[in-house]
Amino acid sequence: MKKFVCHYALLRFRPFVETGEFANVGVVLMAPAARFFGYRLLTRYGRITQFFHQLDRKVYLQGRALLKQEIGRFAGDLRRLALGDGHTTPDLPLADHLFAEFVRPREAMLQFDEQRIVLADDPRVKLDVLFDHYIERNFVTKEYQERLLENMVRKLLVGQRLGAAYRAEKVGNADFTVNFPFVRMQDGRPARVIKPLYLAQDDTTKLLTHGGQWVDKVRRLAKRNALPGAVMFPVKAPPRDTKQYQAYDEIREDLQDAGVTVVAANDESSILRFAAD
Template identity: 40%
Template sequence: MKYACQYAIVRFLPYAETGEFANVGIVLTCPQTGYFDFKLLTRVRRISAFFEELDISIFRGVKASFSAELDRVKTMLTAAHTNDKEPATPTNKALFNHLFAEIVRPREAMIRFDDPRVILTDNPSDKLNELFEHYVARSFATKQYQEQLIERHVSQALKQADLMKLYAPAVLGNSAYHVRFPLVKTLNEKAQKVIKPLHLAQDDPTSLYDHGWEWVGKIRKLKRGHFLPNAVLFTVNRPNIESTECYAAFAEIMDEMKNQNVKVISYDDTEELIKFAHE
């Protein structure tokens, strides 16, 4: 059975002057089943990276106060609906709707809400976790997704320079080992240049190492088989320089790429990209 739930995205907006915000949680209620719960961001790295000049204790403080407020509401609603196996009464439904509307009303504060939304689900608790993973943890933003964004940026730059027509996806290697590259310039069916977007802005050094070394290994293997041209370019994004472990991993991967005679530039260095693609 599907139940109608209301939910709202929790936003942290420390500077009203700029309007910049970060999604930091989800609040969800299902009056029909007597369900009310919330989930808030526990890691502060995203906040400190996005609002670099902010004293992170400010975020911790307002989040703690907000969490305590939501806990009080949750306790009140749990008491009003002690048996979630029974259908909610009209009175309890009205209470759930009233308190949810009061929580998410527009306010001038660092913690605010996006417009409330309605969603159908057969399990409100699972749906809360699913919404949190999507809107806060950005579960969709895998390394493949990030590299698609970089590839789109690079392709647009090549298109504006009237060079995109020279590049197309191609598989390099043989039947025993081969790798697909999104941007390859060929002449007489032989690869002349390769451009590969690479996402290395992970906030976990192990993830960065794993993905970076994966591509170092691919390059080594292809070079040993003489399947790569001399002109290979990786366009990369990089981790926050303040993340010492991640940046050390990034620097190590860059050194290995250069040892393989791979040119590496920032994904937004359009001048170097066009120079490489045009030569």
């Protein structure tokens, strides 16, 4: 079966330039030899407002609506100028040029990532596969879930006027450092650390691997006398009475043995008491 060269780019939503945080919210794909251009955009805006909790949902919805109009105009120009109507030969170089210009990086809340190329038997099916992989799964990864937890903790700290006291820092010494999202410095040294941790994976191997990585980091810092005296991990745990919870319990005990205070991610009072001490 013939394979078609497909050009595609992921669409990113980045509302706050200062933080650099973004979420993949769509994908556009062109296969000029197949005369195909298509796109898919995330429609469930609740995921966006969860991730960017300070954001009014209308900002994303209005931006998406304007982008859909822009994509529609581009699709019409692409077909008229380069892809033809089925009776003429597609102008492949022109199609490549138009697509590259359309997805070039711009300073905007909705912006395309770098252009990529993939081979596909059916470009329409490949578009769905890419959307499922990069956009749908983007919202179920542990990295995304931990960013949600970090946003929750940041909101708590700001609400109690503690936000300025904590910032992202590297903790360690000359030969080993660990990045933490919330560190309070005292006399030029890390004094208190808060690290939200997502351990509600369905797969116990993934849970133990991810949790074990943080156990190892904490132990290595302690071995070098570089672990601050006050470290808290607010943790999202799996449901009780499951094999996943047993795996979580193992990680919790290991963290506590290493000197970490472990609390539930929704235990706001404990988090705030720790942060304010």
